[in-house]
Amino acid sequence: MTEQPATAESENPIMAAIDMGSNSFHMVIARIESGEIRPVQKIAEKVMLATGLQADNSLDDDAIERGLACLRRFAQCLEGIDPKFVRCVGTNTLRKASNGNQFLREARRLVNCPVEVVNGREEARLIYLGVSHSLAHEEGNRLVFDIGGGSTEFIIGNGFEPILTESLHMGCVSYRERFFADGKITEQGFRKAVIRARLELTSIERSYRDAGWSAAVGASGTVKAIKNALIENGWYQDGIDLEGLHKLREKVLTFERLEDIDITGIKADRRTVLPSGLAILIGIYEQLGVEKAFFSDGAMREGILYDMLGRHAPEDVRERTVMALMKRYSVDEQQAQRVRCTALDLFHRVEQDWDLGEYCQDWLSWSALCHEIGLVVSHSGYHRHGAYLLTYSDLPGFTRQDQKIMATLVGCQRRKIRSNNFDEVLPHLQEKVRRLVMLLRLAVVFNRSRRDASLPGFVISVNGDQVNLHFEPDWINHQPLLLADLQQEQDIWKKMGCTLTFE
Secondary structure, three states, X not given: OOOOOOOOOOOXXXXXXXXXXXXXXXXXXXXXXXXXXXXXXXXXXXXXXXXXXXXXXXXXXXHHHHHHHHHHHHHHOOOOOOHHXXXXXXXXXXXXXXXXXXXXXXXXXXXXXXXXXXXXXXXXXXXXHXXXXXXXXXXXXXXXXXXXXXXEXXXXXXXXXXXXXXXXXXXXXXXXXXXXXHHEOOHHHHHHHHHHHHHHHHHHHHHHHHHOOOEEEEEHHHHHHHHHHHHHOOOOOOOEEHHHHHXXXXXXXXXXXXXXXXXXXXXXXXXXXXXXXXXXXXXXXHHHOOOEEEEOOOOHHHHHHHXXXXXOOOOOHHHHHHHHHHHHOOOOHHHHHHHHHHHHHHHHHHHHHHOOOHHHHHHHHHHHHOOOHHHHOOOOOHHHHHHHHXXXXXXXXXXXXXXXXXXXXXXXXXXXXXXXXXXXXXXXXXXXXXXXXXXXXXXXXXXXXOOOOOOOOEEEEEEOOEEEEEEOOOOHXXXXXXXXXXXXXXXXHHHOOOEEEEO
């Protein structure tokens, strides 16, 4: 289906951002829906622009042609988009290239939009804007770092506002050329790369440590690749920690050459820059005292879009995402709110006995609001359709684990529960998620009439996975539909090792 050109008056304009990085070129095309950026297409190509920098800091002809060839392909996807909604930005290599203007002139002609090179701190600001809009709003400062091909950006920010921004001259491509020359992997070369990274960081260490942070977040393909490798090899413990990085380092050092690297979770096109990127990341952890960091899909390209859009409102991106999701799938908001209110009422009655934290309340609340999104596909099996949408939709602010848990809750809200329904949930969360499923199922049953009629006073008590509902005397016997539903629930709960009683 051909997209219509965006105009200033478009209700849902289409925007595009191109990030011409030192290692890869990225493009994201997005539609604005309910005030939220909704990516419709993402493209990334390994251009390795930094490898074309010569001794005099000029880009060689091959690197220029690789970059322009990539932009020619990107330009085909920009047809029909108003140029004022497109922005193309160059970073470290184009900052350094003495003949960069030659490249930029041809780039402008190809993509027919503003093409500019940003300085290191502006790059850092855009990165933070992209990352902060992809994460939940939290109190306290956040440290963000992005390991690129030629530079690494560091930001400390609060909410959507950056406080400190810096760009250091260390990147996975430049460090590969410097410390892993001729494609050889040596322990000495790796150690030198880590030391060099730590020395670079001394220039910002004091100011960043003084500002402090309550959470650390890594962006970029390097951090993503390392995270994937840690997960696939069982070295990921609810975040990227130094112990896991050292285990990956030992694995890397078992190979003699970059092209020989064969580690589960590392794609072929990432092998040659893995050791250098890993050395930089270890240097960051050791010099700044980072204990654990998480990965964000948000990056500079998303920041460019938000910068064009001019969105800086400090609110929880997850709330915006859920509201946009409900609107997109035409959810009956009144029914969603009924189920949510009942679910949260049940939650607050049992949260202490079941040791359910605030994060559990959030999962239950969002799942209740989204429990009928699958109706847009079909009424039959809508719970399964909803689970699918929550699993595979792009939901800004939510981690993949958040989405898996919400998908589990929505997928288990009705009908039978299969033994493998909880397999995608981390083991230490499975008991809590199973109990949230019980609460959501009860909330759905109690609101089957889709009316605002309130339930009579009742008491809910729990003992492990045993749940007892105590209604007013003889009330339940005059509610034949609810009685039938609860009896059916008893059978289903029994099969998943839980007990429901009522009187």
